[in-house]
Amino acid sequence: xxxxxxxxxxxxxxxxxxxxxxxxxxxxxxxxxxxxxxxxxxxxxxxxxxxxxxxxxxxxxxxxxxxxxxxxxxxxxxxxxxxxxxxxxxxxxxxxxxxxxxxxxxxxxxxxxxxxxxxxxxxxxxxxxxxxxxxxxxxxxxxxxxxxxxxxxxxxxxxxxxxxxxxxxxxxxxxxxxxxxxxxxxxxxxxxxxxxxxxxxxxxxxxxxxxxxxxxxxxxxxxxxxxxxxxxxxxxxxxxxxxxxxxxxxxxxxxxxxxxxxxxxxxxxxxxxxxxxxxxxxxxxxxxxxxxxxxxxxxxxxxxxxxxxxxxxxxxxxxxxxxxxxxxxxxxxxxxxxxxxxxxxxxxxxxxxxxxxxxxxxxxxxxxxxxxxxxxxxxxxxxxxxxxxxxxxxxxxxxxxxxxxxxxxxxxxxxxxxxxxxxxxxxxxxxxxxxxxxxxxxxxxxxxxxxxxxxxxxxxxxxxxxxxxxxxxxxxxxxxxxxxxxxxxxxxxxxxxxxxxxxxxxxxxxxxxxxxxxxxxxxxxxxxxxxxxxxxxxxxxxxxxxxxxxxxxxxxxxxxxxxxxxxxxxxxxxxxxxxxxxxxxxxxxxxxxxxxxxxxxxxxxxxxxxxxxxxxxxxxxxxxxxxxxxxxxxxxxxxxxxxxxxxxxxxxxxxxxxxxxxxxxxxxxxxxxxxxxxxxxxxxxxxxxxxxxxxxxxxxxxxxxxxxxxxxxxxxxxxxxxxxxxxxxxxxxxxxxxxxxxxxxxxxxxxxxxxxxxxxxxxxxxxxxxxxxxxxxxxxxxxxxxxxxxxxxxxxxxxxxxxxxxxxxxxxxxxxxxxxxxxxxxxxxxxxxxxxxxxxxxxxxxxxxxxxxxxxxxxxxxxxxxxxxxxxxxxxxxxxx
Numbered sequence: 023x024x025x026x027x028x029x030x031x032x033x034x035x036x037x038x039x040x041x042x043x044x045x046x047x048x049x050x051x052x053x054x055x056x057x058x059x060x061x062x063x064x065x066x067x068x069x070x071x072x073x074x075x076x077x078x079x080x081x082x083x084x085x086x087x088x089x090x091x092x093x094x095x096x097x098x099x100x101x102x103x104x105x106x107x108x109x110x111x112x113x114x115x116x117x118x119x120x121x122x123x124x125x126x127x128x129x130x131x132x133x134x135x136x137x138x139x140x141x142x143x144x145x146x147x148x149x150x151x152x153x154x155x156x157x158x159x160x161x162x163x164x165x166x167x168x169x170x171x172x173x174x175x176x177x178x179x180x181x182x183x184x185x186x187x188x189x190x191x192x193x194x195x196x197x198x199x200x201x202x203x204x205x206x207x208x209x210x211x212x213x214x215x216x217x218x219x220x221x222x223x224x225x226x227x228x229x230x231x232x233x234x235x236x237x238x239x240x241x242x243x244x245x246x247x248x249x250x251x252x253x254x255x256x257x258x259x260x261x262x263x264x265x266x267x268x269x270x271x272x273x274x275x276x277x278x279x280x281x282x283x284x285x286x287x288x289x290x291x292x293x294x295x296x297x298x299x300x301x302x303x304x305x306x307x308x309x310x311x312x313x314x315x316x317x318x319x320x321x322x323x324x325x326x327x328x329x330x331x332x333x334x335x336x337x338x339x340x341x342x343x344x345x346x347x348x349x350x351x352x353x354x355x356x357x358x359x360x361x362x363x364x365x366x367x368x369x370x371x372x373x374x375x376x377x378x379x380x381x382x383x384x385x386x387x388x389x390x391x392x393x394x395x396x397x398x399x400x401x402x403x404x405x406x407x408x409x410x411x412x413x414x415x416x417x418x419x420x421x422x423x424x425x426x427x428x429x430x431x432x433x434x435x436x437x438x439x440x441x442x443x444x445x446x447x448x449x450x451x452x453x454x455x456x457x458x459x460x461x462x463x464x465x466x467x468x469x470x471x472x473x474x475x476x477x478x479x480x481x482x483x484x485x486x487x488x489x490x491x492x493x494x495x496x497x498x499x500x501x502x503x504x505x506x507x508x509x510x511x512x513x514x515x516x517x518x519x520x521x522x523x524x525x526x527x528x529x530x531x532x533x534x535x536x537x538x539x540x541x542x543x544x545x546x547x548x549x550x551x552x553x554x555x556x557x558x559x560x561x562x563x564x565x566x567x568x569x570x571x572x573x574x575x576x577x578x579x580x581x582x583x584x585x586x587x588x589x590x591x592x593x594x595x596x597x598x599x600x601x602x603x604x605x606x607x608x609x610x611x612x613x614x615x616x617x618x619x620x621x622x623x624x625x626x627x628x629x630x631x632x633x634x635x636x637x638x639x640x641x642x643x644x645x646x647x648x649x650x651x652x653x654x655x656x657x658x659x660x661x662x663x664x665x666x667x668x669x670x671x672x673x674x675x676x677x678x679x680x681x682x683x684x685x686x687x688x689x690x691x692x693x694x695x696x697x698x699x700x701x702x703x704x705x706x707x708x709x710x711x712x713x714x715x716x717x718x719x720x721x722x723x724x725x726x727x728x729x730x731x732x733x734x735x736x737x738x739x740x741x742x743x744x745x746x747x748x749x750x751x752x753x754x755x756x757x758x759x760x761x762x763x764x765x766x767x768x769x770x771x772x773x774x775x776x777x778x779x780x781x782x783x784x785x786x787x788x789x790x791x792x793x794x795x796x797x798x799x800x801x802x803x804x805x806x807x808x809x810x811x812x813x814x815x816x817x818x819x820x821x822x823x824x825x826x827x828x829x830x831x832x833x834x835x836x837x838x839x840x841x842x843x844x845x846x847x848x849x850x851x852x853x854x855x856x857x858x859x860x861x862x863x864x865x866x867x868x869x870x871x872x873x874x875x876x877x878x879x880x881x882x883x884x885x886x887x888x889x890x891x892x893x894x895x896x897x898x899x900x901x902x903x
Contacts, residue, residue: 068084070169071164254306295329332349335349348360523897528560613725705822746826812844816844827882
């Protein structure tokens, strides 16, 4: 690692830490960012360290360096003392594996942190920046000349970059936010694979998606121990959700054949959602054992209820118990009763619920405010049998009374209409005998169905409630259908140009999953009438090309040959291209000799100026002025002044044009040389000889397209072609054909903006939930994170074998399903990890980091299959089948 690379890496690692510190006021001590940060700092500190400082047999060079510094620098001495104490604790912990009570008091360090213990401790103790600054100021005593800290620029920059991280606060507090933000992309993918059987719950008020996801209502018995820990910790107050209410020992009877079991009831509120959770105590206190906790059957009994799905709360108070709440959802399903312990916890729960509903929702009837007592249950009106007047009950608050509360959202038109219907009929809060609709009421009622202290509803209001609920269901169905129709209209308007109108299947006229085989290609070469061009494209689109055939097939797919050409005609094309390529090589090589000579002359002239000062500068000025004077005199004395001036003007224009061409080519030549040297250096094919071929092809292409010139990334597009074709002339021709489509993706073209706009339309229509997340978390619906994907046709996102498969599928898709198949590959990549993106609430920085870490690790066959399915779904939506 060079000094500049180390400093750049350090800057990149510092940015997430500073951003998290601003937003969360702390950084977790076990964060993967902190571990990576310490590793980079250690590499910087050890770069160019003198051998005598570390010692010949020293295994820990950082420890040796800091101990050497501690002799003359007090902060380093303090660090040595801290690390020695920590090492002693770690050593003691290894001998206390069987003593859980003592071991729990020892500091926990992840295995990765032990590798950089000295740097990590210096960071936590806010000593790292001081020690590194001391090393920079005294670098000659510790480092060789080529060391990074000896550099007059990189050394001070490194010390300055460490001031910010050392000023941060580091904590060991574990919050759910820590688990969501710290894991690497690989860990997130592994978690998703473990959790993939358990899908999210869709909000009933959310617009129905056009592409439905598979959902599972299975138990949680396959969640790993880490997930169990995260779930339990999410029940408490954290940065993502506010804990409104929490109570232990709330009884729930999960099944009729078992007794009620105690659990922890909690009410959580986020920005747009309120959730009620009940978790059995066995999962909270670990009674089932650590090894069995993730397999416990009690996960089947845990409940998570979204309050927006609940319409009614039936509250039953008993004198000898704390009361019971039965939740009734929009579809009429009753949740298991929640039995509160004594002590006014039921009223406290309703108070917290009412507070959380505000300002967008409310309880009907609302709780009453009583002076000196706070919130109390509302006083019910009773009709006296001997009087026509209503009287307010003066019973004491501890007397058993039952209520039915309704959760209202006044902004909802359907709820308002239902409320108006209810008001026109009868006040449901007037207690008169009736038959109960609540299972708890029915179980506690008398034989004739009357409840002296029941839920206090009559048959007429109950029928009206059922009619209202039916109206709600019909209304939801209608508005869902209407939204779906509007979606289809949007699809036809925005997406019809992205796919071919004719749907081509994988099984007609034959199964195409096997791709273009050697046998099929051999038959085609013998007799081109055996297979039509569209059939060859169909086979390639659904199954790819056999690896041994790519060298022969790719020139057809890219347009170097036409499928209808005879062998003789193909040979003529090859000969013409050979002549063109050789001629182009001669032209740019001749130009290169001239510009290289000019560069050497300018370099020598610059050295001369530096050595002789301004005297050399006057020489060219005097020479130019002399030439100008002589030229003017000659022009004025020449009788054929007009003709000479015209010829001179043409000559000057020609020389000026030639000069411009040379200057343009020189600029591009430097760019090409820089990119060729670093193009896929680790891939086996790119030996110095083949890199020279790559340079020749790129220079030839740029020479013929100087108006466009070379743009960074073109070498990435040429490299796979050269690997497969292994021929300069053929690779030059195929690259020229490829650039006819790809050229518009570069900054001088306008295709990239179209790609972003089309991606926005696809996500918005096909996955509205993901689109809303992108809008909420900083609005990255500009899709700039896809820029590299579209620019290079995913070349840097995949390994070479996968690039070959993806590219030939893209080329064949133009004739089979879509000219914009790259959009659907991009959409498939996003959809493949959509649950990870949603579950971790990723913002723009998170999603860039995630996909950068996942580069060359995607399941490309799965991605291509998803992309083909997405194309088919859009085609079907447009046809409205």
